[in-house]
Structure formats: C-alpha cells, structure tokens
Amino acid sequence: MTNPLDHVFAALADPTRRAILAMLLEDDMAVTDVAEPFSTSLAAISKHLGVLADAGLITRERRGRVIWCRLEPDSLRAASVWMQGFGQFDPVDLDAFERFLEQELDATSE
C-alpha cells in the first residue's frame, strides 16, 4: 500500500537528514557523534536516524554502549532509477555533487 519510494523521498526531503547522510558517506559514526554538529537535541537526531533507518537508507548496530550508523547507498538505487528515467540525465557528475554537499553543509551550520 505504501510504496518504498514514499519513505525514501520523504526521508530525503529534510536538510538535516541529507546532511547526516553526507556525514555518513565519509565513515560510520556513533549516534552522539552524528548529533554533535547540529544545534538540535540528541533525541531529535535519534528520531531522524529512525526515519533514515525506516527508509532503509542507514542501518544501526549496537556495539557495547555505542550504536554505530552505517550508510546503505543501495537503498537509493530505486529512487535514482526513477529520477533518471524522467530526466535521462548525464552520467554521474561528481563535481556537481561535491558542490551540493558543501552548499548543504554550509546551510546547516548557519
């Protein structure tokens, strides 16, 4: 009834969550470390991580006291295929991608 794409796109619609994904692109992170650069509460970030996990965009694994978050890029495949089908865009332009990430991270820290 609810399409997986619903959850993926809804998860991506929030700038905080996109910033979190960008951070996880670098490396796996503990929840506390994910929350550190944001001015919102840890509980709010925990909720965001829940939304990302429900969409399949990340997985969380407890190791001792710490819960590690890992990006699951394959979960974006369906959504990416959907969008490419509309635009028939050029192949991956990583320079443009870098620019977007910087722009978004700047906006986050404002």
Next chain:
Amino acid sequence: MTNPLDHVFAALADPTRRAILAMLLEDDMAVTDVAEPFSTSLAAISKHLGVLADAGLITRERRGRVIWCRLEPDSLRAASVWMQGFGQFDPVDLDAFERFLEQELDATSE
C-alpha cells in the same frame, strides 16, 4: 533557508504526485484530465499540482478556459545528481524505470 531540494524530494514523496508526473511524461495535460483517473476531488489534485509547480517539477499555462500542465524534467537534475553522488549507480536503466512506473500506476488504481 529552505533548500530547493527540500521541495523537490517532498513533492516526490507522494505516490499521487509521482503518478501525475508519470502521466505528464507522455504529454501535456489539462488539470481536469490529470484528475480523471484519481478517486480524489479535483481540488485535491489542484493542490498536488501546486506542490509540483512550487518544486519546479511542472509549469502551468492557461490557454482559454483550460490550464495545461507540462513536465519540467530539468528540475530533477539537481536531485538526481545528489542521489547519484551517493550511489554511483549504473547509467539509466530504462527497463527498470518502466517496471516502476507500471507498479506505481497499478497501485494508484487499486
């Protein structure tokens, strides 16, 4: 403050709106014709079209009594670049895209 990507992804998060975009992929359409296959009210579809227009995904042009809706695929480019940057996915797989569209349109008519 609000990123354009926010609006694009939020617009794509709704299955009715994705179905509308798929319909417009075929050809430009009048608002009434867009609404026809859906069981919701015309006013609801009009709101969806407003969301899509705000995100830049469609444009609307009045010609006489009728307002024509046109897909603006270029507006997906930024979002597509963002996603491809994460997944480094294969180039466009149009077969997979067709399957998604069919799946979504089936779900819409249920």
Next chain:
DNA sequence: GACATATTCAACCAGATGGTTGACGATAGC
C-alpha cells in the same frame, strides 16, 4: 446577458512531522 465549463480559493478536519524536556534502560568503568 445568461449559462456552462474549468480551476482555484477558503475554511475546516484528522493525522503526520519535527521539535522539546524528562524519565528510563543498557552498558562500561571504578
């Protein structure tokens, strides 16, 4: 001008969303 068609607007409603704070459960270290 009167009427029909096409579309939006306004007011409303129920439910989701993103945020907060404070309490709670789980684990590590002393």
Next chain:
DNA sequence: GCTATCGTCAACCATCTGGTTGAATATGTC
C-alpha cells in the same frame, strides 16, 4: 554495586499535509 555515558521512549506542542465541501473566479458558448 555505584556512577557516568549512550541512546531511546513518552508525553507534549506547533506546524504542515492531504483530504473534504462549498463558494468564487475566469473563460467560452448561446
């Protein structure tokens, strides 16, 4: 066992969202 740390849960709040219905606006036709 006590205590500090990591993270979630629960309750609450304001705002957004997707839907409705009925009125309003704009255009075409007679």
